[in-house]
Amino acid sequence: MNNPNGKTRIFLPLCGALIFLFLCIPILITLPMSFSDSDTLQFPPTGFSLHWYENFLESPIWVQAMVTSLQLAVISSVIALLLGSLAAYGLVRGNLTGSIGLEAHFMAPMIIPNIITAIALYFAFAKLDMLGTFSGLVIAHALVAIPFVITVVSGAIRAFDVRIEQSARSLGAKWPRILVSIVIPNIYPALFVAWIFSFIISFDEVILTYFLSGTYVTIPKRMFTQLQEQVDPTITAVASLLIAGSLLLLLATARLSARKASENGA
Amino acid sequence: MARVEIKSITKKYRNVVALDDINLTVGEGEFLTLLGPSGSGKTTLLNMIAGLGTPDVGRIEIGGSDITHVASADRNIGIVFQSYALFPHMTVFENVAFPLKIRKKPSPVIRKEVEAVLNRVKLMDFVTRKPSELSGGQQQRVALARAIVFQPSILLLDEPLGALDKNLREELQFELRQLQKAIGITTIMVTHDQEEAMSLSDRIAVFKSGRIEQVGAPRDIYTRPANEFIANFFGANNIFRGTVALSGDKKVLTSEDGIEIDVERPEAVAGKPLEVMVRPESISIGPSRQQNAMPGIVVGSVYLGSTIRYRVSLAGGRVLSVQAPGTNAIYSDNEPVTVSWHSSELQVL
Numbered sequence: 001m002n003n004p005n006g007k008t009r010i011f012l013p014l015c016g017a018l019i020f021l022f023l024c025i026p027i028l029i030t031l032p033m034s035f036s037d038s039d040t041l042q043f044p045p046t047g048f049s050l051h052w053y054e055n056f057l058e059s060p061i062w063v064q065a066m067v068t069s070l071q072l073a074v075i076s077s078v079i080a081l082l083l084g085s086l087a088a089y090g091l092v093r094g095n096l097t098g099s100i101g102l103e104a105h106f107m108a109p110m111i112i113p114n115i116i117t118a119i120a121l122y123f124a125f126a127k128l129d130m131l132g133t134f135s136g137l138v139i140a141h142a143l144v145a146i147p148f149v150i151t152v153v154s155g156a157i158r159a160f161d162v163r164i165e166q167s168a169r170s171l172g173a174k175w176p177r178i179l180v181s182i183v184i185p186n187i188y189p190a191l192f193v194a195w196i197f198s199f200i201i202s203f204d205e206v207i208l209t210y211f212l213s214g215t216y217v218t219i220p221k222r223m224f225t226q227l228q229e230q231v232d233p234t235i236t237a238v239a240s241l242l243i244a245g246s247l248l249l250l251l252a253t254a255r256l257s258a259r260k261a262s263e264n265g266a
Numbered sequence: 267m268a269r270v271e272i273k274s275i276t277k278k279y280r281n282v283v284a285l286d287d288i289n290l291t292v293g294e295g296e297f298l299t300l301l302g303p304s305g306s307g308k309t310t311l312l313n314m315i316a317g318l319g320t321p322d323v324g325r326i327e328i329g330g331s332d333i334t335h336v337a338s339a340d341r342n343i344g345i346v347f348q349s350y351a352l353f354p355h356m357t358v359f360e361n362v363a364f365p366l367k368i369r370k371k372p373s374p375v376i377r378k379e380v381e382a383v384l385n386r387v388k389l390m391d392f393v394t395r396k397p398s399e400l401s402g403g404q405q406q407r408v409a410l411a412r413a414i415v416f417q418p419s420i421l422l423l424d425e426p427l428g429a430l431d432k433n434l435r436e437e438l439q440f441e442l443r444q445l446q447k448a449i450g451i452t453t454i455m456v457t458h459d460q461e462e463a464m465s466l467s468d469r470i471a472v473f474k475s476g477r478i479e480q481v482g483a484p485r486d487i488y489t490r491p492a493n494e495f496i497a498n499f500f501g502a503n504n505i506f507r508g509t510v511a512l513s514g515d516k517k518v519l520t521s522e523d524g525i526e527i528d529v530e531r532p533e534a535v536a537g538k539p540l541e542v543m544v545r546p547e548s549i550s551i552g553p554s555r556q557q558n559a560m561p562g563i564v565v566g567s568v569y570l571g572s573t574i575r576y577r578v579s580l581a582g583g584r585v586l587s588v589q590a591p592g593t594n595a596i597y598s599d600n601e602p603v604t605v606s607w608h609s610s611e612l613q614v615l
Binding site for chain 1: 422
């Protein structure tokens with residue numbers, strides 16, 4: 001690779017560009033469609049209008065779905081971040097017997113198909129009389145986000161020299177103090193990434209929500225219903241807004257990581 | 267300043283005995299080194315003193331009180347690790363101020379004490395730097411400053427200079443020793459480097475497979491190693507094992523590889539087995555024939571400036587390590603020589 005010949009010098013960037021294009025195709029189709037003036041989903045769009053964005057903002061159902069989705073995503077992602085980070089710390093630093101089994105257990109919601117988790121939660125919540133409750137939804141969303149939090153955060157903790165924490169202990173710091181003034185200031189980019197992951201997972205979640213939400217309507221659930229009932233380009237406007245939101249979050253993450261790197265002079 | 271007493275410490279990991287009934291006392295203000303190869307248990311013991319591990323059996327006392335099960339944070343111990351373990355997100359000042367902040371000292375006091383200790387380790391010009399902006403030696407000085415600023419009762423050093431290059435290491439050894447003497451803090455260091463152990467310590471405890479093989483001042487251990495392992499560890503591998511016999515009125519040791527050595531020592535008793543050692547620097551090499559001189563062939567040499575190290579093959583294939591002053595005549599490979607020593611230089615093991 002150090003001395004690429006002519007073929008690889010063209011081939012590699014070409015591959016990269018093609019893969020990039022492939023990944024962008026959904027966006028490249030959805031975004032123009034959302035500005036269409038046609039009443040049906042058409043590509044390429046026939047004219048330009050902001051009609052579908054107005055439609056979204058003026059529809060109480062869509063706005064209420066957005067509010068519900070945001071509330072659910074904020075609360076469940078914070079819970080997932082807290083519990084997942086604590087679990088990650090315990091798994092990495094705890095020196096527990098059977099921590100491998102424990103880790104597999106924590107990772108299970110990521111491996112088990114969501115439909116199975118959904119059915120299991122459905123029966124569990126039915127017994128607990130929690131079907132169709134907001135707290136039930138929060139629990140379900142936090143549950144599927146936790147494995148991602150554990151993966152991201154435990155990587156960061158593992159990369160952080162345990163000797164630094166041991167030094168802090170010997171210097172007189174107790175566990176809460178070490179966590180707040182030593183560990184968190186050094187792994188916060190990972191915590192932020194984990195939080196964004198959880199937020200997006202919750203915002204995106206549709207299977208569990210369908211089974212457990214009862215009368216609550218979230219954005220993805222509304223999009224699903226909409227697609228079944230009457231197809232109009234409002235969903236492309238919603239999708240475009242979601243894409244824009246995700247992009248902003250990703251940019252924030254990248255900037256944070258860059259700042260952290262320059263702070264430590266690394 | 268406190269005395270440390272380690273009483274009958276035993277630790278097992280599954281079936282492996284990491285520490286086997288260790289007893290050791292470190293006096294007030296003493297610099298004691300735990301020396302041994304990796305896996306000998308020295309770091310396990312240091313971790314226990316630091317509160318980062320607990321023994322299965324036995325106890326540890328600092329200043330007369332049992333701290334075996336006291337949390338690390340409550341032990342008032344300063345530690346310096348090989349990896350420095352500085353807080354990467356804090357400046358030099360904040361790093362050193364950390365233990366004082368934990369102890370809720372008022373900030374003018376913190377400022378004064380941090381500046382005093384940073385002056386001591388010559389780092390006052392670097393207070394606002396982050397650890398990543400410092401060299402290895404500077405980082406190690408910050409770690410040292412942080413470990414002594416709160417006047418801990420003892421100081422623990424875990425291979426403190428292991429990550430530094432040779433020149434810097436020697437310079438820091440010197441400074442470390444001066445600092446330790448100046449503040450008179452009881453210090454326990456772990457290392458696998460016998461030169462470092464000898465240059466810093468009042469006493470050395472040599473570890474092997476979870477046991478202490480010998481405890482003593484560097485000079486005592488160097489000149490009177492208790493056994494072959496220690497002799498080897500301190501760089502002498504000219505050991506002869508055999509049976510003593512009388513030859514006329516002389517006592518002669520015939521080694522297993524057939525080499526005959528005069529052993530005029532009270533420890534040598536005719537008909538009894540004996541093990542003796544001669545240090546590389548006690549052997550002269552040259553054409554001259556003296557008492558105990560024997561012919562050999564140079565099979566290798568390393569020029570080190572102040573000294574030259576030879577490997578000399580004797581009759582029967584036995585290879586001796588010989589160290590000669592660098593100003594002496596130089597013998598090349600395959601050159602026949604004679605080696606000799608005074609029987610007073612022999613050490614009985």
